[in-house]
Amino acid sequence: MERSYADELEPGDAVLVKGWVHEVRDLGGIAFVILRDTSGKVQVKLDDSVDDELVELGTSLSRESVIAVEGAVEEEERAPTGVEIVPSSIEVLNEAEPELPLDPSGKVDAELPTRLDNRTLDLRKEDVKAIFEIRGEVQDALREKFRSLDATEINTPKIVATATEGGTDLFPISYFEREAFMNQSPQLFKQMMVGSGLERVFEIGPIFRAEEHNTPRHLNEATSIDFESAFIDDDEAMHLCQEVTVAAYERVHEECQEELDALGVDLEVPETPFEYLTYDEAIELANAEGLEHELEWGDDLTTEAEQALGDAIGEHYFVTDWPADTKPFYVMKGDETARAYDMMHPRMELMSGGQREHRVDRLRDEIAAQGLEPEEFEYYLRAFRYGMPPHAGWGLGLERLLVTMLEIDNVREVVLFPRDRQRLAP
Ligand code: AMO
Helix, strand or coil: CCEECHHHCCCCCEEEEEEEEEEEEECCCCEEEEEEECCEEEEEEECCCCCHHHHHHHHCCCCCCEEEEEEEEEECCCCCCCEEEEEEEEEEEECCCCCCCCCCCCCCCCCHHHHHHCHHHHCCCHHHHHHHHHHHHHHHHHHHHHHHCCCEECCCCCEECCCCCCCCCCCEEEECCEEEEECCCCHHHHHHHHCCCCCEEEEEEEEECCCCCCCCCCCCEEEEEEEEEECCCHHHHHHHHHHHHHHHHHHHHHHCHHHHHHHCCCCCCCCCCCEEEEHHHHHHHHHHCCCCCCCCCCCCCCHHHHHHHHHHHCCCEEEEEEEHHHCCCCECECCCEEEEEEEEECCEEEEEEEEECCCHHHHHHHHHHCCCCHHHHHHHHHHHCCCCCCEEEEEEEHHHHHHHHCCCCCHHHHCCCCCCCCCCCC
16 A cells, blocks of 8 residues: 555544554553554554554554554544544564653753754654655745846866865865865865856855854854856846845745644735845944944954944845955955945844955965965866956855844754764764
8 A cells, every 4th residue: 555644634634654653552441552654644543443453552652653544534533633543554674772862852951962862863853744745845936036146056176186265274184195175165166167168056065164163153164055157247146146045035935834834923024125245334233232342443353343334234145345455456446345245134134245356466365465375276267367257255054044034043943963073973
């Protein structure tokens, strides 16, 4: 018999359902096994209309064992889903140990490390599962949006020869007889692609950062949504980031109501256009809010400053025209400022990007000015010698997009198996 799911059972059906034992409720004289599958839960009734052997088997099942139940679906007003199954057979496919490391019904809270150590059990909880359903939906929405913008999806190498985002948070690995690194971002490769026949590209993929400290917003392996396009400038790039962000919110708003309910989130699609502040305006506004550590021109925005700005603005916003020294070599620079922009959520930075330096001589000088060896970037610089269009792009953190959208405190919550200073398995 073909398998049926818990959420599609109609009175009168003869069905086979498969899933986990969520709970056994023995009320004496009548008992219920609550079976849970990916679609929901259904009650299996064990009373005197059912074989004694089946009642005995059903009431002795350990929680979270995997079972297959065949039987008849009957209407039952008092059942949570309005129906119940009267079983003709129950087969134990896999028995769970009686002591569970955490409670998948969610009635008893567990600490995050316990949950991450037992992620499969943790993901049986409705709210945790909802996060990853939404994460999948967001990635689908992003791909659809990028494709509607004529961007080609690319996959760039994750084992690389050079750093792109500064040398301190780099993971070295041994690559046969040479030293190599885990990629900090697809930056150099996505730029090379806008000079190829592809012109406009995106990638949703892992980035690796050797962050020394555990924080609720940093991971050592994160997922970056990267975009890069030939023949656009900073304004258009920022506008596209806004559009892509809103497309993700809209999809979740339209398609994920059940998941949002499970998380208790009342999602509002952000209002557009997002506000634009220059860096100068941002530090002035932040200082006016009364910071413990006042910002001086040239400082990066501190967490405290980001919070003050977020409180003052209350919606997504961009910060543009950063001091040249705060930005990497590949961003186009004027005398004092860089044509760089960040997109912020009131809680934290979500995206960084910039108009890129496409003039090879200046790019080489910038690499050297940052204390790096231009020779090591020859593979990248070569692409700029044979026709590189003006271009711009950005990198948006998927985990930060999700935690801000879903009002979650810690980025680890939205990663199946997060990597941080302490955690390398599972
Ligand atoms: P940046 O280093 O600012 O820029 O990264 C872009 C965005 O990626 C996310 N992110 C992270 N999320 C979690 N944990 C981390 N350790 C982490 N590091 C980065 C953030 C951040 O805003 N190449 C440029 C982008 C570009 O210019 O196109 C870059 O990597 O949300």
